Amino acid sequence: MxxxxxxxxxxxxxxxxxxxxxxxxxxxxxxxxxxxxxxxxxxxxxxxxxxxxxxxxxxxxxxxxxxxxxxxxxxxxxxxxxxxxxxxxxxxxxxxxxxxxxxxxxxxxxxxxxxxxxxxxxDNTEKERFEKIETHVNKIIYERQLKGIRIDSNLAKQKCSELEKEIYKIKNDLQLEHNIFSPDDEKFQLIYLKSKGYNIIKSSLYTFKVHRNEDKVSKLLYELIRKQQDLDSFIYILSHWGGKERTYPDYYGFGTITSRVILRQPSLQNFRKSNRTIIIPDKGMKLLYVDYSQFEAGILASLSDDKDLIELYNTDIYSNLAENVLENKTLRSDAKIIFYRYMYGDNTLSENSKRFFKKFKKLEQYKQKIDVEISTKKKIGSVFGNYRYSFNDEHVWSLSHVIQSTASLIYKNALIRVRKEIRNVDFLIPMHDATLYQVDELQFDQLKARIEDIYKDEFKKICSKINVRINSGEFAEETN
Structure with a gap:
């Protein structure tokens, strides 16, 4: 060879x-x-x-x-x-x-x-990881890129028309109500965030999402960017090579520094749920969505060995956080953002949020341990490579990198095992902590159970303190 x-x-x-x-x-x-x-x-x-x-x-x-x-x-x-x-x-x-x-x-x-x-x-560890994990993931994703994904082109055209109208309205609101004439400009977006004193968390888009409930402009910019991303993907699908029935996304196996698998052009994994309906299965197959429940929160609870956080996982960490910090148990998605902000070292969290996390003593000790490790070793990663190096004293991302790189490792191991052990199952799209498969419709329930078992087993191998839960079902039933 x-x-x-x-x-x-x-x-x-x-x-x-x-x-x-x-x-x-x-x-x-x-x-x-x-x-x-x-x-x-x-x-x-x-x-x-x-x-x-x-x-x-x-x-x-x-x-x-x-x-x-x-x-x-x-x-x-x-x-x-x-x-x-x-x-x-x-x-x-x-x-x-x-x-x-x-x-x-x-x-x-x-x-x-x-x-x-x-x-x-x-780095020998990275080389070993590359050969044992990344090359196998590459094989899975590139074979899917070769075969493409079936789509409903008529529905995609309809979605384009709807999004164009929605984007026009948002730009009108920004111009007439807030005197903002270049909302698409990335430099403007960064200047706006800086003017509000917002720390950049992961990206401008995510930072707008974090502050969308307290700041109308952030909400409008968040909606604008998300809708524009979906529109760009729909236009790409309808205009690019492949014909009317399939699209061929660009897959990247190590797409982020935490090694998440991502799609570019079209970015199907980032579609809002209302726009994912254009994805349809091949003949004789049915779409199956498999998702880890409280993925990063469960990993953090297990690695920190915080008994209180582990116990909370068994009910729902995000719902508990919403109830205690936001005083509304139904604001689970907003509480999830607070959790990610904590993990990313955001020092602008509310005092109420800070008090919530300080209750978990072993979690705080684990966080301090991570800070010491990256300060001394100048790198941090999962139990199997995926290191990120620090070249200065700014490493607020260290805890987030450990958790997200561990999540990626678990996820990729699950992808590889499903591919190796189960027939009549086709990988389609990675969706952050979840996967969209198409499976033989006559064996749907049986195959669903087998995939769930593999996902649970791969989580348990690395995070043994958590009895992980899996959300799975038909794609139309997909939930967070």
Whole structure:
């Protein structure tokens, strides 16, 4: 088996053997025993699809590979968006004067091959994780990208029309009531958040979500961004290659620094529930949604070994938080946001919220332990890699990274086992802590029970203190 760095320029593929730079060709070598390393994963999958291939060789996406092996937060990167030349510049392989031209195509592939091998050997734990987990997850997601997902195109057109009207109304409200004329501008959004004294939690979008109940502008901007994201995805679905019945999302196996699987173009996993109805199963199949109940909260309770928090999981941590902090048990989704803010080290939590968490003594001790660990070791992660490095004293994200990277590890292990052990089940979409499958409609209940058992078992292997609950059922019945 050979590994090739591959690159498409114009209509011409270029391939270089990472272990033999003399093995260079101005073409793509079609051999399913090979592994292809590329920053153009979707183009590569389309190339194999054009050959009517029903299967794929091994594929390594360079952007996801870089995220795993480098484990640097965006704050330590000069370039916001991942690009191959930015990747090389950041790692000081080329300088700002480098220009891609026909005479240096081979040189570029040689530089990428050298950097790939260097990063692969950077950390033995990450290398082992890559080989035992990430390559198997890649196989699952890229095969789905090859096959695509069935959609209702007529319903998608209807949704487009509805969203356009809703977005127009929100922009009108922002302009007429708040004198905001460029709500789409990311710089404006950051300036607005700063002017209100809001700490950025994960992203501008999530920060708007956090403050949407206390600030009308934040609510409008949150709604605007979410609806625009859905509209962009619908437009992509209707205009992109694939025909009227299927869409072919771009999957990223290590899509975030906590290694969550994400979709780009179209971002089906981020659709609001009301818009997910365009996803339909293939003939003879039925959609099944499988979701971990209180996923991150349960992980935190188990890892901290806080008996009070563990006991609370058995009822509902978020409902209890809503009742004690927000004085309204029905505000569960708002309480969940407070929990994430605590986990992310947000120091702007209300005094009432702070008192709630201080009740859990072992949880507070565990949080302090994480702070000490990252201050001394300068890195933090799950029990199996997925480290994030700290290069300064700003690491409020440390607890969140431990919990979310652990969640990703559990989730990926469950994906791999379902794929390995159960037939008549097709992975479709990762949805944060949940998965959308399509299963044989004649065996729906039986397959549902088997999948639930695997998800529970993988959680128990890492978080043994919690008797985890799984929410599952038909997609139309999906709940938080």
């Amino acid at each position: 050979n590994k090739y760095i591959t690159m498409l320029i114009g209509s011409q593929w270029h391939s270089l053997n990472v272990h033999d730079f003399n093995d260079y060709k101005n073409e793509l070598i079609y051999n399913f025993q090979n592994t292809y390393i590329t920053f153009q994963t979707s183009d590569l999958i389309r190339e194999f699809k054009s050959k009517e291939s029903k299967r794929l060789p091994g594929i390594i996406d360079l952007e996801s590979f870089d995220k795993q092996m480098s484990q640097e937060g965006k704050e330590f990167r000069e370039f916001k968006n991942w690009r191959v030349l930015n990747f090389l510049r950041h790692n000081r392989v080329i300088d700002s004067k480098f220009e891609l031209k026909e005479s240096n195509f081979k040189m570029l592939l040689e530089l990428l091959a050298t950097l790939y091998l260097r990063l692969l050997e950077k």
